[in-house]
Structures are given as C-alpha cells and as structure tokens.
Amino acid sequence: MMSTEPHVEPSVAIMGLGWLGEPLAKTLQARGYRVVGTTTSEAKAGRLRREGIDALMWDINEPLPQAWPATLVAQTLVLCVPPGKVDDYAVTLGRVAMLAANAGVQRLLFTSATSVYGGLGSKTEADAAPDSTRGERMLAAEQAVHHSGIPQVLCLRLSGLVGGNREPGRFLAGRRFAGGGEPVNLVAQEDLLCFIPAILARHDWPEVLNVSAPHHPSRHEFYTRAALLRDLPPPQFDGGGEGKSIDGSALSRWLGLDYRVTDWFAWLAARKARD
Template identity: 30%
Template sequence: MTSISVLGCGWLGFPLAKHLVSNGFAVKGSVRSKEKIDSLEAISVTPFVLDIDGEIIDQSWGSFLDSDILIIAIPSKNQTGFTSLISILGSSPIKHVIFVSSTSVYTDNNAVVTEDVAASESSVLFQIESLFSQSSAFTTTVIRFSGLVGYQRNPGRFFQKSGRSISNPDAPVNMIHQDDCVELITQIIKQEKWDEVFNACADSHPSKREFYTKATQQIGVKTPEFIESETQTFKIISNEKIKKLLDYEFIYPDVMQISYDI
C-alpha cells in the first residue's frame, strides 16, 4: 500500500487526507496543535503535531516522513524552515513530493498564462518551489492553484466588512473549487505524474464585477464598490496542460455556478 504524508491538514489538506484514505492509501497528517489530533484520528489519518515555523530538529519529522509521498499543503513562506525540511527529506524514504503552490507566482501580463511563462524570480513562493524542484533526493511536482473557493471559503464574505472595494472590476478572475483541488492531487498520485509543474484553475474566467456581485448576493451582503478604470491589469490562467495530461474534467468548470451553502 502506498503511504502518503500530508503536511498541513487545514482547509485543503484535511479533505485531501480524508479523500486519500477513501482511495485506499495509508495517510499520515500534520496539524499545528494537539487539539486537532482527534479530528485526524476520526478519519483514519495518523496524526502528527508539526510546525515548519518552529525548531524542526526538536519535532517528530522522521516518523512523519516515513512514507512514499509527501504532500506539502501549508501557506508558510519560511525558506529557512523549508531548507531544513529538504535536508531531512534527503535521508527519508520519501520518493516524491507534491508542493501546493499558487498562480500568484506569475505577474500580470494581460494575457493567457501557461506553465511555459516564467514565474517571477522575486516571488518567495517560487523560490521555495525551486528549492524542492532542484533536489536530487526526490522528484517534485508543483501544482499552482488559483484562488481557492468552496464550502467554508465563500469569497463574498470578504465584503461583510464595509469599506472594502475592488480595483480592475472588468479583469477576469482565476478560481478553483476545493473538490477539484483534492481530485487533481489524487489523480497526480494515481497517474504518477512526477517532475511536473501544473497550473490548476477552473475553465471559466468571469470578470471580477460578475463574480463578486453574485458571491455577495448569495449571502445577502452589499455589493462591493468597484473602482472603475479605463485599463485593466490581469492574467488568465490556462488549465490545458493539467486537463490533457491527467485526462481531467473539472467538477466545477464554471465558477459562476459554485454554491457555498454547505
């Protein structure tokens, strides 16, 4: 049985770990506080309390990394911590790493962005990606998600506080539902797509005006103020590579049809 360790069982990592267990994998998961251990045990995930921002040497990384695959699903940008983790990985059984990244590594180019477009070298997240990709101790697949939405993450709630406005209202949005994030990572593992970089984004790209107007209307929040501009700064994330290589059909291809009532 393939064993997988999920570093960071939060908004994305927890449902991912649960889904991997249901697909027959042996899963270990990490949280940052002991209070969350019971929730992992309840879904048959072996729990660990770990913190990349703490003193790594004093934590139980050796046991946690006794797996075939490591999925990194934490928002930390602590390069020192990740450098220490990579050092530990070199003497672990881990063969493959999936690094959850973001399309924020790309600058706005007012055009379609594929994986062939160079990421910003000044992006800390891209620098961390590179630390993993350059290691010869394991292979790394980087998956760059667009804006994460779904379930407890309703973008309309951002505007519950008054005074928040939106610039570039006619620029297209790049979003992806949690369910597609989980299934895409699962398919990367099942199909063994290693040493790759993937963009992951829904098919549709409505304008900010359309998207956030509907998102706020769904929960009865006042429509945000839009800062009008003659020119728009944007990027449109292409998902063609990941759809083609995984033969994947999105669960939520149209972000305007996403419901947040669960």
Template identity: 35%
Template sequence: MIKRISIVGCGWLGLPLAQSLLQQGFHILGSRRQLAELDELHHLGIEAYQLELNPKIDSNNIAALLDCDLLIINIPPRRKTNTAEFHIAQIQHLLDAAERYQVKRVLFISSTSVYGAQQGLVDESAPRQPETNSGIALKQIEDDLLNRQAFQASVLRFSGLVGGQRKPGRFLSGKTVSGASSPVNIIHRDDCIALISRLIQRDQWGECFNACCDQHPSKQAFYNLAAQQLGVAPPQFDEQGGSNKVISNHKIKSSLNYQFQFPDPMAWLQANKKEAE
C-alpha cells in the same frame, strides 16, 4: 508504488484531501502544529503527528511522519507574520529532513501568485515574476525543490481557492475594488483534491501544473453574485487598475485527462444559491 502518503498541513485543504485518499485505500499520515490538535486526525483514521516549523523542525516524531512513499507539502506562507525568508527556511528544513529519511516523491502545493501581475493568457511557460512576499517565497521553494536530486517532485499551482468555509462573497464585501472587468481566476477545493488524486494515480512527477477553473467571469459579476448569495454588502467597483490576467489550465487537463467538476464559477454560485432557497 505509492501506499503511504504523508500530508504536512491538515487544514482547509489537507484534511478533506486526507479523508478522500483514505477512502481510496491509501495509508495516510498527517501533521498539525499542536499536540492537542491530533485527536481529530486520529479519530478519522489518520496517523497523526505534531509538526511546527519555527523555521527549524519541532516535532514529536519527524522520522515516523516522513516514513512515506509520497510527501505532500501544503503549508502556505502566513501572510501577516512570516517574511519570505522565514517561509523559505521552513520548507528547506522540511525538504532536508525528507532527504535524510529517504522520501522518494514530493508534491508541493504552490500558487499562481508566482506569476505576479503578468497580463493575458498565463501558462506554465510564462516567466515567474512574483511581487508579493508569499509569491517570492513560493518561487524560491519551487526552484529548490525541483533542483534536488534525492526525490521526484511535482508542483501544483492553485489559483484563488473557494469551497467549504471559503465563501467568496465575504472576500471583498463592503470594500472598494479596482478592475471591475478583470477576469477571476479561481478553483474549487473539490477540484484541488481530485487533481491531486489523479496525479498520484498516474504517478506523474517532475512537472509544474497550473490549476484553475475553465471560465473566468469578470470580478464585478462574480463578487456581486457571491455577495448577493450570502446576503452581505457587495463591493464597490471602478475600472481603475484592471488586469486581463487569465491562468491557463490546458496543460493539467490534457496531461492528466481531467475535466473540472466546477469549470464555471458563475454556475457554481448559481447552484449554491438554488440549494439555499
């Protein structure tokens, strides 16, 4: 039975996730990279510890942080500074420690970037052919995690993340962008949190899941409306280099009996626009 959950990475997603799980009655442990950042977590009722992966573990108490029934790893590669090899080593050291301290369940937050530039409908049976450093790192971490016998593990692959301070109108503002008619694959933070909660409630492990909105508007329609909503310059689009990649969420919806809170990105933008008026 899951009672104690440790979240490595209490940032944009991890912090509101921790707050949601606290409200559901779980005991939450969490990490930040600097000791000075722990007070915020303590004030929220989170048992907080310092953890930096350099790539080896630098922590004020790794044994206490890993005294949990479930470890959620939510630390994406730092695109500007980390090589794929560095991020792989970071997570390997953390997984080695999880084995030493006999953690029984691990949930790894990954990305649909592991599929690379595949075209058409992409579900969990599709081959992973990453092209970016972060995608390459995530694929190898997924393989390492799922091949370990010491714990049960699942992987959640999120598409483009929006919500909170991640406002898509800023993503491409003023830029020249290819593929005007390409479909958008995104997911709202509230759905990310709800999906993680549902997976924990069902105690469902040993699987990989894609997580993405039901609807996939064109890049031009979505980002023009997002820019208009914020009052910033819209992107300039052309049809060159387009993609028809659509991430399927069928497996996670059927396996977890889940209906998305924000299934339509355009409807979400329209609702935000009305709230601002």
C-alpha cells in the same frame, strides 16, 4: 506469470492538515492509501486521530529536528503549507524537503500558487515571472523543493481557493477595490480533491502544473454575484483592468480529466441551494 514482488501499500504524508490537507487525507484513505499528516495544534491532532487520521503535531517554525520523524515516513510527501504561516518560507520548506529526502521519501507534491506569474494576459506554466514579494517568495520555495534531493517533485500552482468553508461571497463584501474588470482565477476544493488523487496515481510527473478553472469572469461580475447570493452588500469597484488569466488546461489534458467547475455562476448558485 504471477508476480512475486511484495505488495507495497501506497503511503502519503501530508504536511498541513488544513483546508485542503484534511479532506485530501480522508479522500486518500477512502482510496486505500496509508495516510499520515501534521498540524500545528495538539487539540486538532487529537481530533483527527479520533476520526481515524494518523496526525502529528509539528510546527515547522520551531527548530527542525535532526532527522525526519519516523511517523511521517511515506513514499510521497504533500506540502500544503501556505506562506503566511511559515517564517523564511523558501528556506524552511527546502530544509523540510531535504529531511524527507534523507528519510527516503521518493516524491513531493508542493501546493504552490499562481502568484509566481506577473504581468498581463494568459499565463501558462512557462511564464513564471513574479512581480510581487509573495510571488518571488513562492517561486523561491519551488526552487528550494526542486533542489531538495527528492527524486520526483511536482509544483501545483493553485489559483484562488474556494469551496469548503471558503465562501467567496464574504471575501470582498461591502468593500471598495480597483480592477473590477480583471478576470478571476479560481479553483474549487472539489476539483483539487479529484485531481490530486489522480496525480498521485501517475508516475510520469512533470515539474510544474497550473490548477485554474477554465471560466474567468470579471472580478466585478463574480464577487457581486457571490455577495448578493449571500445577502451581503456587494463590493464596489473602481475602473476596469486587464489583469492576467491562468491557463490550467495542461493539467486537464495530462490527466484526461475535465474540471468539474466550468461555470462559476452555476457553482455559486448550486452552493447556495445546498445550504
């Protein structure tokens, strides 16, 4: 029997059209989504509109409006706003999410961070126990958006972000650090642009998932290789350090998708070869 229900075009609002939000918007548009988004720069909003992305200039550090902007009404809201750019991070994001809930937004995907994990050893989604101010702030933001009134909320705890214009060879080049033996926890932009559309296509969202590639070389190994490939002075490390390793396998199992980056040294070499 033919369905008589009207077709509803999937729609996504992305708050923060930056390193992740902008390429995500373009990826989703190519897959048939209606996409709108925000940026804090009117010049950038104009450029994005010229490139076909419906962008609104909105700085959430300014007093929030009484109601959610009509331009941003969508089925799903993706929050891609890093804590360094927002005053009173948890409270502000909670208020933004409540405005979205009052406007009828049904789902919220929040790009959180693995700073919510403290201590040493392997960390799964159940192990959130921050031991830093940044981690405490991020966990408070997770709790705020979960209590916003939006029916479905998924917090994606992202490991360190690389790819695009984030070149890891420049991160630590020529500097001295402790903890050279600690494992790196990273995720590449190309994996996020594969995983997030697959997440949006699902309706059985869990509350939280880690995103971290399965390869965890030491900081010394990874950042030395990354710097040398870019003809930059390698960092110097003092001592070892056990550190923590983020387990991102639950996401892969749930989606039935493997990480594209499974060897960071091969990824570094391939990135260099493409330049």
